Amino acid sequence: MRRHLLSAADLTRSDAELILETAEELRSLADRPIKKLPALRGRTIVNLFFEDSTRTRISFEAAAKRLSADVINFSAKGSSLSKGESLKDTALTLEAMGADAVVVRHWASGAPHLLANAGWSRSSVINAGDGTHEHPTQALLDAFTMWRHLGDLDGRRVAIVGDVLHSRVARSNALLLKTLGAEVTLVGPPTLLPYGVEGWDVATSYDLDAVLPKADVVMMLRVQRERMNAAFFPTVREYSRRYGLNGRRMAALQDHTLVMHPGPMNRGMEITADVADSERSVIVEQVTNGVAVRMAVLYLLLGGSEPAHAEDVPGSAGARAGGEQ
C-alpha cells in the first residue's frame, strides 16, 4: 500500500484485494460483544471535515475507535475554519499536534491531493470525498458489498445510474471496479454524464431499461433536485420516469441482482420506497461494511505497529501491510 489513499486509481488489483480480504476479517468483529482491537493503540487519527457529512464521519470514527486509535474530529463548523482559516494553516496545526492520519472531506476537488503533496504535513491522507472528484473508501465499501454477495467481480456487470457528472462516488467506483475486472456502465441523461466520458474506458447508456436486464448490480446515485434549476433535466417527475428505479423496473432484474445506493436517498426520485426496502436492496448493509472497509484502510495505511489480535486478524495482513506496493 501507498502512504495515502487519494484516488481509487492509486490502488492496484492486489492492493484492493488485500483491503477487501482484511475488511472481511475485521467485519466479524461487528458481531462480537467487544468490538475493539488494539492495532492502532497510541495512534492519532484526525477527521478533518470541511463539508458536512455525518455518515462518513461517524463511519471513520467508529472504524478508528474499533482499532483503538485516538480520534479527533475537526469540523469546519464551530472552529477557526469558519472564520476562513486556510487548508494550509489547518494542516500545519494538525502536523504540530502529531496526527498520524488525516481523513479529509472537502468541497474542493483535489484538496486531499494538496494536503498530501504540498509539504505541509507528514501524515497519511485519506480522501473521504473531495468536491466532484473522488470518494475512494465509498468505492471500496461498495466493492466489498458486491464481493460478499457475488464473489469475484471479474466480468460482473455494474450499472451506475444518475448524476454521474457531480458524483465522486461514481468516479471512484468506475476506477476501482475496472481494476477489479467488472464491466461498468454509466447510465443517465446526457446532461449528467461528464464531458469526455468516452475516454474513461467504461460503457455509457442513456437508456436505463436497456441496461437493467443484464446488470448484476444496479447502483443508484443521489440526484439533487436543484439540478433541475440549472436545466440538467426538465422536472423531477420526468427524471424519475426515465431514470428512477421503481417496482416495475425492479421486476426486470435478474434474481441475484443487487440494488445499491451510497445514501442519503431521495425516496421517490431516483429510487422508490418499495425498491429501497426490498430483499435485493443492500443499502443498509453498505453502512455496516463501510466501517469494516475503513478499518482495513486505516490498518493497512498506518501499518499497525501492534500486531492485531492474533485470532482476530491473521499476521499475514499485518505483515503485508508494510511492504505491499
Place this chain on the structure above:
Amino acid sequence: MSSYLIKGARVLGGEPADLLLRDGVVAEVGPGLSAQGAEVVDAEGLVALPGLVDLHTHLREPGREDAETVDTGTQAAALGGFTAVHAMANTDPVADTAGVVEQVWRLGREAGHCDVAPVGAVTVGLAGEQLAELGAMADSAARVRVFSDDGKCVSDAVLMRRALEYVKAFDGVVAQHAQEPRLTEDAQMNEGELSGRLGLRGWPAVAEEAVIARDCLLAAHVGSRLHVCHVSTAGSVEIIRWAKSKGWPVTAEVTPHHLLLTDELATTYDPMYKVNPPLRSAADVEALRAGLADGTIDVVATDHAPHPHEDKDCEWQAAAFGMLGLQTALSVVQATMVDAGLLAWGGVADRMATSPARIGRLAGHGRPLAEGEPANLVLYDPAASRVVEPAEMVSLSRNTPYAGRELPGRVVATFLRGNATVLDGKLQ
C-alpha cells in the same frame, strides 16, 4: 546622456554588426564602428531585437500593491527585454477614467524602467453595463488607444458593437477577453476528458470561440479594429484565420504559457497552473504555434498576472487565475517557436515588438534597428540556458509556472531610448 557602442550584435539574428546609440536614437549601424566616449558593449553571439512591447500586462497598481506595483512590474519587464507594456485596466479603482490612466502612466514615467501605456476599461467598473469615458482617456496625457475589460468579457453584443464603433474616432482598438460568461460559470480548467476525471468544472473551448466569432462579425460590420486577447484554442485560430482571409480588421495575441503548457498539468492540482483562459490540450498548443508562425496570430502578449502567495497556496478552486510572464516570455518563445523551427528572429521581432506597437499605436516602439530610429532594443543570448527559480523574479509575486523548468536564452541588455535599463542581465 551616455552613449553606447554595441559590438558584433546579430540584428534580427543576421550577420554581426555594430550599433552606436546616441542621444536616444540609433546613430549608426555597420561593421567596425568606433566612437569616442561611448561605453562599449560586447555583443558577440547576441541577437539584437527591437525593444519588446507587451500588449497585455497586469501591473496591479492602484489597489493590489501587495501583488505588484508599476515599479516592480516594469522592472520585470525590462529584465524580460521589454521597452513598453500595456497596463491592463482591472485595477482598484478600475482604470475607467482619465484620472486613473494618467496616474498609471505617471507612475510608469517616474519608475523609468520601460514605457507604460495604460489600457482603458471599456465599461464603467468593468461591469459590462455602461461605456466608460473612452474619449477622455484617449485625450488624456496617457493617450489611451487600447480599451479592454480584460478579466471580464464584454458579453453584451450591443455594448460591444458600440464600443467598437466609438473608438474609431481616435483610432482606438477594443481588446476583447473572449469568454461567454454563462458557459464558464465557476469553470476551473479546460473542458475535456481530464476535467471530468479530476472533478474540476469544465471551461469549454466554445465559450471562447463563440465570442470571437461574434466579435469578428461585429468588427467587419462596423469596420472597426478588434483585438482578441489570449487566444487559447485551435478553433479560435481557425475563426481568426477565416476573418483575416476576408480582410477584416482583426488582430490576435497568444500568451507564452499557452504556447508551452497543457491542461495535463492540472492533474497536480497545483494552482500555479490555474489561469484564465485555461491551459488547453496539446492539439491546441500545436494550432496556436502554427497560427503564430503563419501570422494568423499577430502578437505574443504575456498576460503577466501577479498574485500574492496566499492566493496560490490553497485549494485549486479557491485560488486566483494567472501566471507571471514578463521575465520568461522571450525564453518561452525561443523554446516553442525559434528552436522548433517555426519562427526566425525577424519573426520574433515582428510578433513581440513591431506588431504589438502597431496595434497599440505606440509610435516610438517596434521600429527597425536602423539609423535615426529610437534606440529601443534588447540584446539576447540564445545560447544560454537556465533553470527557472521563482526567487529570480523581481515581481512582488512568485507565481511562475516554470519553476524548476529549464528554459533557453537570457536577456543581456535592454535599452530604452538609448539608456540601458538592463546591462549584463542586471537592472540599471
